[in-house]
Amino acid sequence: MADTIGRMNLNTVKAPSFREVRKGEVRKHLINLTVRNELGVLARIATLIAGKGYNIEGLSVGETHEKGISRMTLEVIGDDVVIEQVVKQLRKLIDTLKVKDITDTAHVERELALIKVYTATPRARDEVLRLVEIFRARIVDVSPETYTVEITGTEDKINAFVELVRPFGIKEMARTGKVAMTREGISQEEE
Amino acid sequence: MPRKGADIVIEALKEEGVEVIFGIPGGAIMEVYDALYRDGGIKHILARHEQGAGHMAEGYAKATGKVGVAMSTSGPGATNLVTAIADAYMDSVPVVFITGQVPTHLIGNDAFQEVDIVGITRPITKHNFLVKRIEDLPLIIRQAFYIAKTGRPGPVLIDIPKDITQKLSDVKIPSLEEVKESLPGYKPHLEGNIQQIRKAIKLMVEAKRPVLYVGGGAVQAEAQKELVELAELMKIPVTTTNMGKGAFPESHPLALHMLGMHGTYYANMAVYNCDLLIAVGARFDDRVTGKVEEFAPQARIIHIDIDPASISKNITVDVPIVGDVRIILRKLLEELKREGAKILYPEERQKWIEQIEKWKEKYPLTYSKSNKVIKPQYVIEQIYLATKGEAIITTGVGQHQMWAAMFYKYSFPRQFINSGGLGTMGFGLPAGIGAKIGRPEREVFVIDGDGSFMMTMQEIVTAVQYKVPVKVAIINNAYLGMVRQWQELFYERRYSEVDLSVQPDFVKLAEACGAVGFRAEKPSDVREIIEEALRIQDRPVIMDFHVDKEENVFPMVPAGKSYKDMILHDGKKPVEAETMYLVG
Numbered sequence: 001m002a003d004t005i006g007r008m009n010l011n012t013v014k015a016p017s018f019r020e021v022r023k024g025e026v027r028k029h030l031i032n033l034t035v036r037n038e039l040g041v042l043a044r045i046a047t048l049i050a051g052k053g054y055n056i057e058g059l060s061v062g063e064t065h066e067k068g069i070s071r072m073t074l075e076v077i078g079d080d081v082v083i084e085q086v087v088k089q090l091r092k093l094i095d096t097l098k099v100k101d102i103t104d105t106a107h108v109e110r111e112l113a114l115i116k117v118y119t120a121t122p123r124a125r126d127e128v129l130r131l132v133e134i135f136r137a138r139i140v141d142v143s144p145e146t147y148t149v150e151i152t153g154t155e156d157k158i159n160a161f162v163e164l165v166r167p168f169g170i171k172e173m174a175r176t177g178k179v180a181m182t183r184e185g186i187s188q189e190e191e
Numbered sequence: 192m193p194r195k196g197a198d199i200v201i202e203a204l205k206e207e208g209v210e211v212i213f214g215i216p217g218g219a220i221m222e223v224y225d226a227l228y229r230d231g232g233i234k235h236i237l238a239r240h241e242q243g244a245g246h247m248a249e250g251y252a253k254a255t256g257k258v259g260v261a262m263s264t265s266g267p268g269a270t271n272l273v274t275a276i277a278d279a280y281m282d283s284v285p286v287v288f289i290t291g292q293v294p295t296h297l298i299g300n301d302a303f304q305e306v307d308i309v310g311i312t313r314p315i316t317k318h319n320f321l322v323k324r325i326e327d328l329p330l331i332i333r334q335a336f337y338i339a340k341t342g343r344p345g346p347v348l349i350d351i352p353k354d355i356t357q358k359l360s361d362v363k364i365p366s367l368e369e370v371k372e373s374l375p376g377y378k379p380h381l382e383g384n385i386q387q388i389r390k391a392i393k394l395m396v397e398a399k400r401p402v403l404y405v406g407g408g409a410v411q412a413e414a415q416k417e418l419v420e421l422a423e424l425m426k427i428p429v430t431t432t433n434m435g436k437g438a439f440p441e442s443h444p445l446a447l448h449m450l451g452m453h454g455t456y457y458a459n460m461a462v463y464n465c466d467l468l469i470a471v472g473a474r475f476d477d478r479v480t481g482k483v484e485e486f487a488p489q490a491r492i493i494h495i496d497i498d499p500a501s502i503s504k505n506i507t508v509d510v511p512i513v514g515d516v517r518i519i520l521r522k523l524l525e526e527l528k529r530e531g532a533k534i535l536y537p538e539e540r541q542k543w544i545e546q547i548e549k550w551k552e553k554y555p556l557t558y559s560k561s562n563k564v565i566k567p568q569y570v571i572e573q574i575y576l577a578t579k580g581e582a583i584i585t586t587g588v589g590q591h592q593m594w595a596a597m598f599y600k601y602s603f604p605r606q607f608i609n610s611g612g613l614g615t616m617g618f619g620l621p622a623g624i625g626a627k628i629g630r631p632e633r634e635v636f637v638i639d640g641d642g643s644f645m646m647t648m649q650e651i652v653t654a655v656q657y658k659v660p661v662k663v664a665i666i667n668n669a670y671l672g673m674v675r676q677w678q679e680l681f682y683e684r685r686y687s688e689v690d691l692s693v694q695p696d697f698v699k700l701a702e703a704c705g706a707v708g709f710r711a712e713k714p715s716d717v718r719e720i721i722e723e724a725l726r727i728q729d730r731p732v733i734m735d736f737h738v739d740k741e742e743n744v745f746p747m748v749p750a751g752k753s754y755k756d757m758i759l760h761d762g763k764k765p766v767e768a769e770t771m772y773l774v775g
Contacts, residue, residue: 019488022507036376039321040309047313088500094318094338097376 024080028057030109030180031087033072034098037063041095045072048089054078058111058177069097073109073180102182109180113158114140115149118169128165135161146171196325197222197356199364200289201230203332206364209233209260211251211628213244217264218304219291222356236628236657239649241268243621245275246647248286250625252279253608254583254633256413258340259286259625265293266304269350270311274615276346277315281612282434283407285344287335288316294354295323309350317345322352325360333370342379343498344411380499383514388523390510391469391493396532398467398491399539401427404450404479407434407611408472408496408516410604415439417520418471424527426540428547430458432473433596436607441600442580447547448556451479452748453593456554456765459746459754461547462487470494472516475505476612477750485753495519556597558742558760565714567591567666567738571598574636574664577721582634583626585609587619587643589673591666593744595638617646623661624654634662634725641667641691648700654731655705662724663733665697668740676743680758697735706731 035041042061049056058075076083083101090099119125128147132139135157141148151161155178162173194202200223204212211234216224227235238244241263248259263272269290279286293302309321318338320331328351335347365373395401403422409415415438422429422445429439430447441448447458462468468490473479480486483506494501494508495516502511512519526532534540558568571594574582584599586592586609601607608626610618623637644665654661671689678686701708707727709720717736724732745760759765 019484019486019506021483022503039323040313043310044313051314085500085504088502092498092500094374094377 022081024082024084026077026079027103028075028077029083029101029103030107030178031074031076031083031090032098032100032102032180032182033074033090033096034064035070035072036095036097037068037070038095041070041093042072044093044095045074045090048093049074049076049086052078052082052086054082054086060177060179062179071179073178075178100182102180106183107180108183109154109178110152111155111158111176111178112150112152113162113173113175115151115162115165115173116141116146116171117149117165118145118171119147120145124168128168131161131164137161193359193361195222195226195356196328196351196358196360197226198230199325199328199360199362200332200351200356201226201233203329203364204260205230205232207258207333207336209258211236212260212262213238213247213251213625214262214289215241215244215264215268217268217291219265219293219353220262220268220289220351220356221264221291222353223262223289223291223351236624236653238621238653240647241271242274242617243647243650243653245272245286245288246278246615246618246621247625247628247650247653248288249275249279249282249284249618250585250608250622251629252284252286252625253282253622254605254626255629256411256605257285257629258336259284260289261286262289264291264304265308266306268304269306269308273311273315274613276312276348278610278613278615278618279346280315280317282610283344283411284346285339286346287339288346288348290348290350291356292321292350292352295352296354298352308348312348315346316348317343319348319350321350322355325355325358326362328355328360329362329364330370330373333365333367334374337367337370337374338377342377343408379497380513381497381515381518383495383512383519383522385522385526387510387512388519388526391495391512392523392526392530392532394467394491394493394510395425395427395469397535399536400465400543401425401467401469402447402461402465402490403427403429403439403469403471404432404462404473405429405435405438405471406432406473409435409438410472412472412497412516413604414471414517414520415604417517417524419443420524421520424524425534426544427469428461428544430454430462432476432479432611433609434611435473436596437601437604438472440602442602449596451476452481452750453597453744453746454748455556455597456746456757456759457547457550459748459757460550463754465490468492470496470508471520472496474501477505480505481748482751482753485755554746554759554765558745561739562714564739565711565717565736567594567668567736567742568598569714570664570666570717570736570738571595571638573718573721574638575599577718577725578634578636582636583608583630585619585623585626585635585637587639587646588614588616589640589643589671590668590676590742590744591638591640591643591672593673594666599638616640616643619643620647620654620661620663621650623663624650624659627659627661628657637661637663639663639665640672641665641669641694642671645691645694651701651704651706651731651733658729659731660728661731663731664721665733665735666738667694667697667735668738668742669694670740673744675741679741679743680747681749697733701731701733706733708733708735710735710737712737
């Protein structure tokens with residue numbers, strides 16, 4: 001909006017009778033945070049998001065290559081305008097170093113899932129093994145009744161795999177939530 | 192040299208220049224109180240309830256601009272501080288709250304007087320700390336003060352387990368540089384982008400009907416001189432919010448006084464009709480905007496604020512400038528002068544000023560006068576006259592607060608101290624005590640309601656103990672008046688649970704507490720007892736003004752409505768209400 005000021009001529013501005021209230025689209029946002037690994041930092045972030053009435057859909061946290069610095073990737077479904085506000089408030093937290101909504105920035109994202117599938121019959125073992133190969137997943141644990149599959153990829157890929165093995169029966173499943181990183185070479189805003 | 196954690200606390204507080212602490216001791220904080228006693232270098236005010244201590248620290252901070260300090264023990268001591276912490280958070284008041292905590296090995300065990308105060312206050316503090324290692328203690332205390340007073344100020348809480356206060360350590364008090372380095376994620380933006388400032392100037396030059404809308408941020412930044420200069424140079428009328436009062440002198444010809452729900456007719460008309468709104472340290476609160484769609488519908492908006500998260504939060508702005516209000520205004524004035532910028536449409540600007548003058552004449556701030564009953568507004572006017580407009584005023588929350596905002600004319604920053612954001616009844620008396628302790632040379636009047644007063648009235652004893660001569664004016668209508676007003680206007684006079692006619696004899700109460708009490712029941716008593724009160728300088732005074740019981744606060748814009756729905760003091764709508772697009 002700011003860049004239109006130069007062209008603005010107040011003489012020709014027709015008086016509107018209403019101030020436009022900005023409303024955004026409701027969609028899933030992916031937010032990257034670099035934080036200091038201090039007591040309560042996750043609670044602060046969660047409190048802030050819950051305070052807006054939003055649910056955290058996905059969350060991954062882990063250490064970075066720097067001591068005491070952690071990286072988080074957060075998935076939240078919300079109104080664009082409110083999320084913009086949330087991002088500004090996350091930046092204000094003392095323990096956050098960088099906060100960026102990367103939803104509309106080119107990025108790579110990966111998620112890891114562990115899926116324990118029932119494979120009691122030889123047919124099931126063959127089928128699941130084949131799916132594992134096709135999806136470049138791995139079997140990391142085997143029991144007489146089950147295979148435990150480790151799969152890494154995008155959300156879509158994991159969802160597709162889950163749907164394909166669902167008919168065999170899923171005993172347990174755990175997903176890490178996404179980790180994401182913007183692609184290099186694309187101009188980055190410093191925040 | 193190794194010393195106890197408690198001694199480190201006192202040492203660090205002295206390093207921060209703390210002169211006074213408001214608080215109440217208890218089990219978990221006893222070591223710190225012992226260190227305080229042994230040291231003897233910091234004054235302590237023993238409140239009668241921790242909420243009182245918290246509001247005193249706020250009043251002290253709001254009146255002086257320094258960081259206030261409130262201290263309590265763990266558990267109930269800490270939870271009693273919560274209202275004051277939330278209040279300080281909403282009004283951006285720099286206060287450091289220090290709470291004792293059960294020893295580290297008992298944390299999480301439901302120990303006696305244990306509460307997770309860090310968890311409770313997480314959403315209502317700018318930041319908070321639980322001290323886990325004695326080596327971190329001095330750094331945390333200095334970080335707390337740095338965070339509380341820089342950027343957009345706010346409350347910071349430090350929770351110190353008892354064993355940390357008892358352990359010995361020879362850890363040094365860090366320098367300010369070390370403090371800043373230890374907070375890589377905290378860099379308040381102060382300077383203001385010069386490109387944005389130039390855009391703002393262009394808009395100011397081109398505007399025909401500009402208005403400055405000034406909030407508490409301008410008070411915090413102490414930008415009165417710059418504001419007056421800008422308003423005069425560019426001929427821009429100025430409206431101040433409840434929190435912004437005193438940032439621009441209200442006797443100035445360009446002053447429009449307060450805007451919003453209980454704003455003046457002329458301020459609201461000016462905002463409604465302006466083509467440029469310059470928000471300075473204000474946050475477009477719902478009590479200001481009413482219905483957002485109809486707030487300054489014709490205006491471009493410049494927003495100067497230290498908090499990037501305030502920009503375009505409630506209303507989308509055209510030119511945001513993030514930084515310290517005073518620094519930005521100075522730069523803006525420099526640029527204006529350097530460019531020799533001239534108003535593009537001087538005749539239009541003149542017409543705008545004249546139009547505002549007409550609005551001021553047509554519907555000035557007024558009320559129905561009486562010589563039979565005491566009108567609450569009359570009491571405020573008399574306090575204004577008796578104190579020559581130079582007193583610091585604190586208030587509770589409700590009708591009396593709005594009357595105090597309207598009928599006392601404020602001329603300097605930090606003069607009007609009230610609970611704007613949280614709207615805490617009971618704020619007035621303890622805040623007044625804190626303000627008087629911080630600014631002993633000023634008269635401090637607590638303009639209170641009978642409902643508000645009774646929420647923290649135990650602190651009158653604190654004022655007696657420390658000989659704090661605050662003057663408490665109770666605007667006594669024997670009602671929870673603001674609720675009653677809403678019930679009258681919006682609930683067909685169904686006065687549900689607002690009758691406070693059973694109340695203490697406030698004169699006897701004052702005497703029982705060791706204060707002085709006066710009562711006024713007719714208008715002719717009013718000035719006399721105010722003058723009488725002003726002569727008392729060794730103890731607090733309570734003045735009980737029996738006012739017109741069903742007097743209402745007008746003008747009023749009903750909640751969620753637009754300025755077009757304003758009700759004037761006679762209960763009528765202004766004539767132009769239907770055709771407010773007169774200008775432009």
